[in-house]
Amino acid sequence: MEPADTAWILAAFALVLLMFPGLAMLYGGMLNGRNVLNMVLMVLSSLAVTAVVYVAVGHGMVLGESVGGAGIIGNPFEFSFFSTMMEDDGSGGPLWAAFYILFAGISVALVASGAAGRMKFGAWLVFVAVWVLLVYAPLGHWVFAFSDEETGVIGGWMRNRLGLHDFAGGTAIHLNAGAAGLALALVLGRRRAGVSRPHNLPLMLVGVALLCTGWMGFNGATAGGANFLAQYVTLTSLLALAGGMLGFITIERFRDGHATMLGLGTGAIAGLVGITPVADAVGPVGALMVGFVAASAAAWAITWKRRHRIDDALDVFAIHGIAGITGSLFAVFFANAAAPAGISGIVFGGGFDLLWREGIALLVTMVYSFAMTYAIAWTMNKIVPIRVSAEDEEIGLDRSVHAETAYEGRTF
Amino acid sequence: MEPADTAWILAAFALVLLMFPGLAMLYGGMLNGRNVLNMVLMVLSSLAVTAVVYVAVGHGMVLGESVGGAGIIGNPFEFSFFSTMMEDDGSGGPLWAAFYILFAGISVALVASGAAGRMKFGAWLVFVAVWVLLVYAPLGHWVFAFSDEETGVIGGWMRNRLGLHDFAGGTAIHLNAGAAGLALALVLGRRRAGVSRPHNLPLMLVGVALLCTGWMGFNGATAGGANFLAQYVTLTSLLALAGGMLGFITIERFRDGHATMLGLGTGAIAGLVGITPVADAVGPVGALMVGFVAASAAAWAITWKRRHRIDDALDVFAIHGIAGITGSLFAVFFANAAAPAGISGIVFGGGFDLLWREGIALLVTMVYSFAMTYAIAWTMNKIVPIRVSAEDEEIGLDRSVHAETAYEGRTF
């Protein structure tokens, strides 16, 4: 790893680390004032538990050589206890390992939204470990493990056999988290008290700020170093962020009559979700449009979901699922061959194979993630109920589960 | 662009991005609790609209070759739709483009302060687009477009003909925003409810934190890469930040009898405004003093302005205008020839030409920005009134314009 690349990835690492508290504040601020701290604990503990799992076997399962060359799962023991990280072999091992822990951690942290205000904290900690092993690890392997012809190492099937284009984890991270959040919400059932207004939108704003800034590190570091690709995806990410803000408030303006701050922030995130898989494949104008349509799609999906009364409290499926799918499909049609990825969208003369390759990847990701997460949560729930008691829920999880309250003098 | 330079500019980009939510929180926290979200929407939408304008024609107008070689405005179509950003020509095109979007966006975001709590949101969005084209773009061209003797490209008149020294945009960004904010405040007229206490100073603190940190990226990246100049301006920026904190609370202590947290934070920002144009031209002790006097001047200007009952609610003119002028003038007299810019201040034997060159630049910037902004706002207001109704203002813009409130259970 060149020093300049190291310099950028070190900085990007710190930026991505900000996404955890950022997500905690975004989600916490959107809930009522009695379940803020619980949400923060869920999000931050995701990182802690993931780190442990990763050091043990997770990193190998994602980036290790495919077991049996099948492209299904990496060798769990390839990096066991990270002993290979201690010597400098020039590959940047420890830094990338740290980085991949954040990738996995943020995925499961997003899933927490499906459990907002009603899951036992102990059950959540167990869920995180199991989910990283059974859901994230295979999906991560499929998408992040590149085969290497020279050394003969075989990686994940989606990336290498199916030939999926996914720049920074639109499938393994965002669509995955979206589907899983939905599944968890379904197993848990709806909140008793019903939906409540966000209790602190400025807190949500701080969260959005940290999340979006971290995203620049997330996408930029996926370029692998301080290179032209990193420059390019920084530009497209910024443009998608801008387009996303405009897209969401445009829909709001015409549907509800008002542009809102929550909408603007939501749009920023949806725009970034949309660009994540295709940041290297669209042109600058395309990036603005990816942001705009992804955020519009998310805005539409939120309303649609509400009508079906699924209590995905924080809309992870709409924002990370639907916006991600929209971004991917946009690129299938409008990818710009002049962009670094060099792919022509169907509209610009590209082959239709792009469509079915992306289609299969999206579908498999969604189905696998949803079904497996549902199975995990359902099974855990059979063994010991994972939902808190009605009384605890009424009191609010901050107080009933964690014996603390977010604000002095405001006990709600 | 060298990889190491890319590494730093990528990181700096993310830091500067933090300035947007930072400014939103600083301004939002200082208003009453009924106009917070509106302010956030204004600040963040500035970035979104600017991005669109920039991709279309803005970037060319600022950095393109001067139309007719006049040094007045760049060629709007030179970078149209950013199609030139897609290939790596070694110049770091997409990254700098992204960076310049932030520069333009933050300038107009600062202007939002002049409209605090009384402007229609739709009118604001239009204003942003027009202002970036008619006010920021020419000023940016005058200051940021360097002529290139080799290629014969001709840049802006201020920088190249007048020979202005302005390290990181003291004129085109801060003084410009200060004058424009004042003009907008005058067209809109004073707030009906009068001035109110800041509703949430910890929120303002978060804003100051993000803003000041972003500023290190702002000044540091203006050095163009990971070089000695970047190191040097990082040091002088830190020292000016420190001097600014001390300067403002010193004035407060003697004028009002108490040092305040709002004052400390305001001083930090004023100190950074002061150093921005001269970070490469003063010595370390000079940097401490720039911060101190710039913040003191801002503290004085705030009181002076209050006496004239101009409702520049968030003091953008005092903090970004007066502190900026003070910093520039300080350097005219006390620039240290040993600093990277190699300029001798008048006190140290430098020529008086520095004074009139800076003087002209400051005056032209201020007059142009003020007059043009006034004209834009006045004209818009003639076509459709840009101020909200008295009733909407009384209810607060969060609720009346955006149909949401910042805090649950606190409707003020």
Place this chain on the structure above:
Amino acid sequence: MEPADTAWILAAFALVLLMFPGLAMLYGGMLNGRNVLNMVLMVLSSLAVTAVVYVAVGHGMVLGESVGGAGIIGNPFEFSFFSTMMEDDGSGGPLWAAFYILFAGISVALVASGAAGRMKFGAWLVFVAVWVLLVYAPLGHWVFAFSDEETGVIGGWMRNRLGLHDFAGGTAIHLNAGAAGLALALVLGRRRAGVSRPHNLPLMLVGVALLCTGWMGFNGATAGGANFLAQYVTLTSLLALAGGMLGFITIERFRDGHATMLGLGTGAIAGLVGITPVADAVGPVGALMVGFVAASAAAWAITWKRRHRIDDALDVFAIHGIAGITGSLFAVFFANAAAPAGISGIVFGGGFDLLWREGIALLVTMVYSFAMTYAIAWTMNKIVPIRVSAEDEEIGLDRSVHAETAYEGRTF
């Protein structure tokens, strides 16, 4: 200094700068709502005053050649007024100078916790200057000033004669601040109103977020550049952070019956304190464990201290003292020779000399810092009382000392 190293240190500088507002929010959020702004002022003014002291004589006292070759204190005038920082001698002078200002500033900012809610602000400003000169500067010299055989420059005794291993300032910064905070708390006496509940835990969360992210810059930059060591300590810091979160909530779960968000955040910090001196000396699993045991030790120490009714309001001794000692001692026993520092812990066959060397360093640091801080505060108090009046304390320092309140409409 190589450009790539500059790139990383510039970014790291900005990250470390975040630690100041981060600490202010962490401490402010944990106090009651009447002393928030005072705490913020204390923390941020620490940076401002330290900068002035540093430019004058501080930097020389820490990093200058040892006066008389004794290893006790550096030559105060070696860098006076930073005039040597203006030319590029390739050593990165201004950047490191800026960086060391932050190191010193954050140390004294931590000490502010010992004065929470009861110290005169003017007295605090004086205390900062004196403390940096008399306590931080010698300790910093002992630990940070390396001797250079080639040039014959002689550095601090702890590092060079005693042969202390301390990666990023566990002694000079954290243990020092812990002991000093305790001493200051003792001189000031306990708060009249007694202990109160944290008034705003989400604010504390923002603080923890900024603090932990900054820490990555802190530890990463101590590696000196964008090298393997920086990569490695980034990984171990992340793992210690994770271990710290788990450690603290595990103790809480078994002692109090509930995991809390305040505990999780506290654990994250304690974990980072633990790893700071040994980030280059333990393996990845060791880093997880350092975090876990350091946070557990801090959790235990907090309870122990409470029983002795010492009003170290924000537990700086437990978190920065005890956790730091625990981390250091862990490495004495379990240092992994394969890690970059190449030290074998006693358990892995290392010599017992490690134990007494660390032991002496920890003891001397603690005793010197405690005694000297006590003496300073005691003396200052004899000259003019440094504690606010009972009435001011009852009203709350925000209002009585700074004439402002943190939240509108909530005057507590």
Place this chain on the structure above:
Amino acid sequence: MKLITAVIKPIRVETVSKELEKAGFSGLSVSEIQGRGAQAGRTEYYRGQAFAVEFRTKMCIELLVDENDVDKAIDVIVAAARTGDDGEIGDGKVWVTPVERVVRVRTGELDEAAI
């Protein structure tokens, strides 16, 4: 006229308010209070330190009614505010105080007309 004051559980405010509206009481005022009583407090932990929080958050409803409506209003409130199957500790109290005069600010109307 009488002023009915009801201290109830926060979770019941919406129900009580809706039921009162159905019963024809369209106006009322609500505020948050902290109450102590038979219902036990709870303990919170901050860095291992236990804080006894004796007070429970309740909502206080105030309702001006005509003399004749007092019984009806109380019945509605009590029925709507009760939680669990036969009421739970902490469900709250309702009390009635005499009011001598009521004025509507907008019109200056008096007493019954002003409610």
Place this chain on the structure above:
Amino acid sequence: MKLITAVIKPIRVETVSKELEKAGFSGLSVSEIQGRGAQAGRTEYYRGQAFAVEFRTKMCIELLVDENDVDKAIDVIVAAARTGDDGEIGDGKVWVTPVERVVRVRTGELDEAAI
């Protein structure tokens, strides 16, 4: 003695308080309440979901006065609290309840002397 309670619009608190002071009523207590009445609620939108917010924020002023001052105090309040030209819906209500005893904590003074 009587207790005058006034529920008024937040924007009028300052005026009412100033006018009362001018009229010689130097002491009073204010708190925030949420009111429902003839004045319509409003709708807020969060991610497209409509929340009906029935309650409007009002301020509640409480004022202990001597028997003889009741009329004067009510007149001052009503005049100062009215908004628009002839008052607007939601301007609020003022009511009077009997008080049997008042004690000043500081001195133990009673009744009229304690107000």
Place this chain on the structure above:
Amino acid sequence: MKLITAVIKPIRVETVSKELEKAGFSGLSVSEIQGRGAQAGRTEYYRGQAFAVEFRTKMCIELLVDENDVDKAIDVIVAAARTGDDGEIGDGKVWVTPVERVVRVRTGELDEAAI
């Protein structure tokens, strides 16, 4: 029955509440109010601009008591709420209003039984 209302300094709430409990008054309700009176306001400064803050934060305690307990309760409150040596300005006031009926939501118990 009577309703005792006490406006006191925030710093005294805990003491008053504890003393009342000792004296056998286990139930009460507390809320925060802003008070104006003889006690002077203060000035705050924001960027050099002075804001007169006339109101002081006080706590309002409400206590339903049996007729016979009124004197005892008032004595306890006054004694516990007084600050300084002989009381300070701003220590607050206590007043008593008649209550005609009390109902316990949980059980429907009435009057004395419901307190």
